[in-house]
Amino acid sequence: MSQILLLKRGNYKNLFEKIKKIGYSPFLISKLDEIKKGEISIDCAILDASQNIKTFFNFLVKKEVPVIIIIKNNDLNTALQFLKRGAYDFVPEPISEEALLIALERALERKRLIEERKRTDRLIDEYMKNVDKKVEELAKDLKESEQRYKELIENSGDGFFVMDMKGIIVYANESFSKIFGYSKGKIIGKNMLLLIHPEDVSKIKKIFRRDYKIPPIFEIKCIKKDKREVFIQFNMNRIKKGGNCVKIQGIARDVTLLKKKSEELEKLNHELFLRQEKLVALTHELEKKNFELARANNFKDIFLDIMRHDLLNPVGIILGITRIAMEEDSVEKIKEELEIIYRNAEKLRELIESASTLAKIESCSQLTFKTLDIMKILRKVIKQFEPLLKEKNMALVLTGKKTCYIEANPIIEEVFSNLISNAIKYSPEGGKIIVGVEEGKGEEEYENEVIIYVKDEGIGVPDEYKKGIFERFKRIKKEGVKGSGLGLAIVKRLVELHNGRVWVEDNKPRGSIFYVELPKQWRKLKRLSSKINGKYKKADL
Known part of the structure; x- marks a missing residue:
């Protein structure tokens, strides 16, 4: 096992344990004399610079x-x-086991290489004792090897060259000469810089700086004898003698065609990308048009349904009662019948106003927002219903802070007007309605929301109608649910335009609770939440 030396100073115990943990054998010394005799084998040492x-x-x-x-x-x-x-x-402190392990492995590999070098040096020394006998044989082999190497270079398809430190080409094979359009005899003796395009001359000049690290492969724009531009890929390295750089040798390859094909491919990819972007934009536009068409068809069907069901019924009643009143002699009965006519005419007016409101908001895709006090809006709406509350002997309680500001459009008032109107309409005389406002409690998921609820003691909404009660078309069969459905359809659409959500739950033991969730600041909401037993959860609407 490798021996790792540590000084018995400072926080050496922690380091000692870490080295043992990663599988090495640390040992401690406190004085240099303990290792000077050379009796202890040291594979690596870790010292604290401080x-x-x-x-x-x-x-x-x-x-x-x-x-x-x-x-x-x-x-x-x-x-x-x-x-x-x-x-x-x-390694920096604090020392991680991973960094320590990497550093030790590299250091021990260095130690192994040093030992290997020493062994090699010993073998070389032994071999050199008899080298004189083999010099002639080796010289012959070297000459043959040089000849083979020269033939290999001369016949290679790549361009080989050698230049001195001034850039003068002192050797070039046939392939190198052909790359630049010269004969072999003409290119030798030429300065390499004259073959380089002016834009890239500075890149080649760096090669002659002794402190410059030559990249393994690099590309240079060059000029052929006939003045055509070509792109050449170079691989160069320095030839040293006595520690000094005396020449530069390298390999050159013409990549002009390859570069041209690469640029064409890049251009085609860019064109394809632009076409894909255009296709995506057209797809989005088509989806938008399809959505608008579907909404227009849906809205047309809504109005046909209103005409067939909601408007014809009160009109029929008005016509029938009017015919009867025309034949009546009693003033009292005529008054009663006129009262029925008035109520149905009022119902018609409400339906037409609601349909008009729904038409406006259905055609609207975005509203303008400003800061509003939701509590002030609720107090204003409640005041409008005070005569009706008094008539039905009902109590309405508003709970929440004195003020609560959100970013909304003033039309949001329609939402609470509809919900409170329904609560009064479907609650029994003498009943109680609670309107409350709750802000986010500071939890990250809910701190930007405001929940407004309207709690009544009416007939409630059966479970099978809870999801569809806000959709006009899901209420064409109205068994178990009163009303035209326009009011709640308006509520849902307005809340959606505010990036909010609306849903209904049971108010046990009797009645319903309608919840409206709105963001304090305008943004896109990714979820719908409701509040049950004091906790928010996702709803299914």
Whole structure:
């Protein structure tokens, strides 16, 4: 198992346990003398840069032991200084097991390579003792190898070249010459910069800088002998002698056709993308038109249904009672019959007004909003119904804060007018109606909502009608449900235009509770919630 050296200083125990946990064998020293004799094999050392480690560090680096430095507060300057002095790697505090494991594995691999190099050096030394006997044979093999290499380059389809540090081409194979349209004899001795397009000359000049790291593969725009532009893919590396760069050799490949095809493909992809976007836009527009057509057909059917059912009934009653009144002699009976005519005429007026309101909001896709006090609106609506409440000897209680502001259109008043009107209409005389307002309790999901409810003691709504009560067409068969359905259809449409939701629940033991959920600030709601037993939940409408 690999031996990892630690200094018995600072928080060494935590590091000691981490090294053991990831599968290595740490050992501790406190003095340099403990390892100077060389009796302990050291595979790697971990030293804390914040401690006095100079003597230990210099000794270990000299012995070619990979040293990992621990730095604090991501002090990269300190890490860089140690790396320049011979440290192999560094890890920042707090030390993660993963980072420690990676650093150790790399350091131990470095140690293995060092040991391998030493073994190789020993073998080379042994071999070199008898090298004189094999020099002639090796020289012959080398000459043959060079000849094979030269033939390989000369016959290659890629362009091979060598240039000096001034850019003068000193060697080029036949393929390289053909790429630029020159004969082999003409291109040798030419400056490489003259073959490069002016736009890319600066890229090639960087190659001659000794501090510049040449990319493995790069593309340059070049100019052929006939002045045509071509794109050449280069692979270059430096030839060094005595530690100095003396020449640059490389491979060149003409990728003009490939680049042209790539650009054409990119252009086609862009055109395809634009067409797809246009198709999506047309699809959305078609869906919108289909929706508007379906809504128009639906609305036409609503008005036909109103004409057939809701308007004809009171008209028939008015005609019948009028005919009877014309034959009556008694003033009292005529008054009673006129009263019936008046009520049905009033009903007709209400139906026509409701149908007109529904027509307006059905054709509306968006409203303008402003800040309104919902409590003020409710008090205004309730005041309008005070005569009717007094007539039926009913009590109406408004609960909630003094003010509650939301972003809405003033037409929202119609919603509460319809709900309160229905509550009065279907509740018994002497009954009680509660109108309440509850704001979000601060929970992230509900803090932007306001819930307004109207609670009555009327006949209630059977479960099988709860979902369809707000849809005019789902109420054509009206067994068990009173009214034309226009009022609740108006309520639903107006609430939807405010990005809200409306639903109904039972008011046990008798009656109904109509809930309206509205956002305080205008936005698209992703869900519908209702409140049951003090908790909000998603509803199915």
